[in-house]
Amino acid sequence: MIQFKNVVKTYPGGVQALKGINLTIEQGEFVAIIGLSGAGKSTLIRSINQMHQITGGELIVDGQDVSKLSGEALRRFRRNIGMVFQSFNLVKRTTVIKNVLAARVADMPLWKSMLGIYSKSDKILALEALDKVGILEKAYVRADMLSGGQQQRVALARCLAQKPQIILADEPVASLDPLTSQQVMEDFVKVNRDLNITVIANMHHVDIATKYSKRIIGIKAGEIVFDGPSSELTNDHLTEIYGRNLQRDDFMGVE
Amino acid sequence: MKWLKNLIRPEPLVLGNGKIVQPKMSIMVILVPIFIVAILFSAYIIEFDIFILLRRGYQFFVIVGRMIPPDWSYFPEVIGPLVETIMMSIFGTLLGAFLSLPLAFLSSDNIIKNKVFLWTNRMVVSLFRTLPILIFAFILKYIFGIGTFAGTLAIALFTWLIMTKMLYEIIETVDMGPFEAIESSGASRLRAFIVSIVPQILGQYISIALYNFEMNVRSAAILGYVGAGGIGLLLNEKLGWRRYDQVGLILFALLVTVYVIESISRLIRTRLS
Amino acid sequence: MSENILKMYKKRPKDWIVKWGSFLVIALLIAVSVPYVDYNGLTDYGQEIAKSIIFGIIQPDLSLLFDFSKTEAVPYLLLETACIAFLGTLVGSVLALPFAFISSRNIVPKWVATIGTFFITVVRTFPAFVYGLMFIRVTGPGPFTGALTLAVSGIGMTAKLYVETIEDLDKGIIEALDASGCNAIQKIRYGIIPQLMSNFASITIYRFEINVKNASILGLVGAGGIGYPLISAIGAFRWSDAGTLLFGLIVLVLIIEYGSGRLRRKLATGL
Numbered sequence: 001m002i003q004f005k006n007v008v009k010t011y012p013g014g015v016q017a018l019k020g021i022n023l024t025i026e027q028g029e030f031v032a033i034i035g036l037s038g039a040g041k042s043t044l045i046r047s048i049n050q051m052h053q054i055t056g057g058e059l060i061v062d063g064q065d066v067s068k069l070s071g072e073a074l075r076r077f078r079r080n081i082g083m084v085f086q087s088f089n090l091v092k093r094t095t096v097i098k099n100v101l102a103a104r105v106a107d108m109p110l111w112k113s114m115l116g117i118y119s120k121s122d123k124i125l126a127l128e129a130l131d132k133v134g135i136l137e138k139a140y141v142r143a144d145m146l147s148g149g150q151q152q153r154v155a156l157a158r159c160l161a162q163k164p165q166i167i168l169a170d171e172p173v174a175s176l177d178p179l180t181s182q183q184v185m186e187d188f189v190k191v192n193r194d195l196n197i198t199v200i201a202n203m204h205h206v207d208i209a210t211k212y213s214k215r216i217i218g219i220k221a222g223e224i225v226f227d228g229p230s231s232e233l234t235n236d237h238l239t240e241i242y243g244r245n246l247q248r249d250d251f252m253g254v255e
Numbered sequence: 256m257k258w259l260k261n262l263i264r265p266e267p268l269v270l271g272n273g274k275i276v277q278p279k280m281s282i283m284v285i286l287v288p289i290f291i292v293a294i295l296f297s298a299y300i301i302e303f304d305i306f307i308l309l310r311r312g313y314q315f316f317v318i319v320g321r322m323i324p325p326d327w328s329y330f331p332e333v334i335g336p337l338v339e340t341i342m343m344s345i346f347g348t349l350l351g352a353f354l355s356l357p358l359a360f361l362s363s364d365n366i367i368k369n370k371v372f373l374w375t376n377r378m379v380v381s382l383f384r385t386l387p388i389l390i391f392a393f394i395l396k397y398i399f400g401i402g403t404f405a406g407t408l409a410i411a412l413f414t415w416l417i418m419t420k421m422l423y424e425i426i427e428t429v430d431m432g433p434f435e436a437i438e439s440s441g442a443s444r445l446r447a448f449i450v451s452i453v454p455q456i457l458g459q460y461i462s463i464a465l466y467n468f469e470m471n472v473r474s475a476a477i478l479g480y481v482g483a484g485g486i487g488l489l490l491n492e493k494l495g496w497r498r499y500d501q502v503g504l505i506l507f508a509l510l511v512t513v514y515v516i517e518s519i520s521r522l523i524r525t526r527l528s
Numbered sequence: 529m530s531e532n533i534l535k536m537y538k539k540r541p542k543d544w545i546v547k548w549g550s551f552l553v554i555a556l557l558i559a560v561s562v563p564y565v566d567y568n569g570l571t572d573y574g575q576e577i578a579k580s581i582i583f584g585i586i587q588p589d590l591s592l593l594f595d596f597s598k599t600e601a602v603p604y605l606l607l608e609t610a611c612i613a614f615l616g617t618l619v620g621s622v623l624a625l626p627f628a629f630i631s632s633r634n635i636v637p638k639w640v641a642t643i644g645t646f647f648i649t650v651v652r653t654f655p656a657f658v659y660g661l662m663f664i665r666v667t668g669p670g671p672f673t674g675a676l677t678l679a680v681s682g683i684g685m686t687a688k689l690y691v692e693t694i695e696d697l698d699k700g701i702i703e704a705l706d707a708s709g710c711n712a713i714q715k716i717r718y719g720i721i722p723q724l725m726s727n728f729a730s731i732t733i734y735r736f737e738i739n740v741k742n743a744s745i746l747g748l749v750g751a752g753g754i755g756y757p758l759i760s761a762i763g764a765f766r767w768s769d770a771g772t773l774l775f776g777l778i779v780l781v782l783i784i785e786y787g788s789g790r791l792r793r794k795l796a797t798g799l
Binding site: 293294296297298300301302303304307308311312314315318319338339342343345346349381382383385386387389390393394397398399400402403404407473474476477480481490491494506509510513514 | 561573615653671675759774777
């Protein structure tokens with residue numbers, strides 16, 4: 001369970017990205033966060049694994065206040081949280097399997113990780129993760145040989161190889177075409193359903209968010225302006241979230 | 256021995272759902288031993304001697320140290336050979352660049368359809384292109400005697416060949432539409448080339464000529480060593496006499512020259528592209 | 529002719545300025561540089577030399593070319609040249625690493641990088657031959673000096689190319705490792721090194737290609753390899769031997785260029 005209690009994030013320049021967020025997300029939920037760029041979506045997601053340090057309030061993940069964590073304790077905490085990025089963030093010039101195995105590095109003794117010696121169980125875990133996202137046969141191919149959608153699946157497999165409780169996805173499909181986006185989103189849904197992993201995703205496109213996520217959080221200028229089931233999200237809400245009428249750019253074009 | 260066998264043929268991995276994956280052998284299994292053998296073998300061939308290095312290696316820094324400060328009073332005597340070096344590079348590059356256009360025309364596979372002729376041209380170009388400029392100069396010195404002519408010709412020859420290769424690679428990527436249009440209007444292939452392809456490659460042509468000029472100034476600095484003119488003669492002489500302060504000045508003058516030429520050349524090249 | 533056409537004709541681009549300008553610049557450059565080229569005609573035996581050398585390249589002396597037992601024959605000389613280039617390149621590419629990192633603007637403060645870049649530029653300005661002239665006075669004649677020369681003279685260009693790769697680093701991968709709980713050393717090992725490795729390898733192979741050519745001329749100062757036998761053959765008027773040695777050198781360089789091109793393409797695309 002993730003609990004935001006009046007969470008505030010002020011950047012060094014004085015910009016307030018989060019203005020007292022209160023939010024509870026149960027284990028196994030699928031949550032999409034929507035809003036304009038610069039509204040604080042990315043800050044919200046990145047505060048959960050403390051990629052962005054919060055400056056006020058409490059953020060409790062599975063009973064511990066994460067804002068108090070640092071050093072080794074913070075790294076140990078982060079191992080339970082997978083993260084997927086808009087730009088995939090893979091090492092393009094190495095093989096897929098090595099990219100996935102990188103997720104195991106943080107759990108390995110230092111000398112083993114320096115030499116790159118993975119245990120048999122780690123290798124199997126990585127292959128199983130690839131199998132779950134349906135690209136097992138690409139395991140020994142170089143990552144730059146893959147299409148964008150396949151690369152994002154590798155990134156998702158890398159997450160899974162971490163055996164996370166929570167997956168944070170920062171605009172996971174924003175740089176993919178509509179068809180591939182849907183396939184990748186199906187994978188997220190599958191992972192969420194089969195493994196009971198909490199998925200929290202920032203979404204640029206409203207239609208993708210409402211199609212795949214049961215719960216929508218709308219955020220505007222660092223404050224939550226909508227939080228509810230996607231079925232209850234009306235056009236009025238959207239106008240409020242976006243501060244304007246929706247435009248074509250806000251949709252990806254899926255039915 | 257089990258680990259060795261595992262390196263060469265890793266054991267298959269069985270996934271939880273029963274699928275079997277055969278991992279590939281790491282390329283490092285082959286590369287690492289080859290590298291170690293190659294290093295040891297080379298060290299043996301070149302008579303690698305760590306003790307000489309430890310005992311004498313610091314001497315290099317002593318020499319460099321003695322170049323500072325350079326002997327500024329020597330500067331007037333450097334100007335002449337330095338200008339000579341630059342002029343050799345200018346004329347050599349111009350000549351080479353000028354000659355490279357027709358030869359590149361005769362070596363482009365989208366212009367010349369006769370395969371035998373094409374590959375003969377290319378082979379001659381790459382055969383001689385591989386030779387270092389200093390060896391050209393050394394041979395030409397015997398043919399034309401000591402002096403700047405041999406050096407200039409060496410630069411021209413080298414530039415000619417290397418620019419021919421760079422140019423035909425460019426020509427082979429141009430848009431052939433205009434060429435075909437003009438050829439179909441009854442013009443000869445040469446005329447069609449001049450009218451339709453030369454304008455397309457002109458910018459790149461000047462750019463690579465300038466790039467070669469930069470390279471040539473650097474190499475021209477050493478041609479004097481084999482008696483082919485320029486500042487290289489002085490450099491060798493002063494090193495022989497251990498006048499390191501004067502060597503320092505020569506190197507400094509060269510550094511400034513190369514820097515200025517590169518800056519100008521780079522300015523023109525960025526404006527061209 | 530209608531008025532409109534005349535009007536357009538008057539508006540035609542004034543590219544004659546550029547044309548005549550370029551023509552003038554080139555004419556000027558020729559006029560200035562020609563007086564420095566002193567042509568004294570062929571030497572007495574010039575024609576004969578030219579003929580013999582070309583003949584020697586076209587028809588190499590096979591006994592010299594395929595004699596694997598003597599150290600004066602072509603195979604050993606080429607092997608020595610390649611070994612000098614190989615070790616020189618390897619050591620040079622390692623020596624270039626620290627210089628590359630202290631010259632990369634995304635790793636160190638800007639003023640440090642500026643100093644590093646200045647150093648690299650200075651080292652890069654002088655051809656390997658100049659370093660050879662200096663090193664021969666340090667470690668004496670022999671192939672070891674040749675390798676040492678290449679190691680030091682290669683720092684400039686290698687480091688410059690390394691810097692371009694380092695400044696291109698994708699920080700996203702480091703972010704991803706950070707999010708999965710890796711410490712600083714692990715981030716370098718898995719985030720930075722794998723990204724740099726293939727480019728660095730490619731740069732090193734390219735430098736090897738250049739160093740083979742460099743190694744072939746270092747013999748002129750006595751630093752081993754095929755250069756010295758080559759100039760002594762020419763100096764002693766043994767033209768066909770010279771031609772044979774040149775033939776060997778050409779073959780070596782072509783093979784290495786081909787192999788280097790293949791390898792670098794493989795590194796770049798993984799095919």
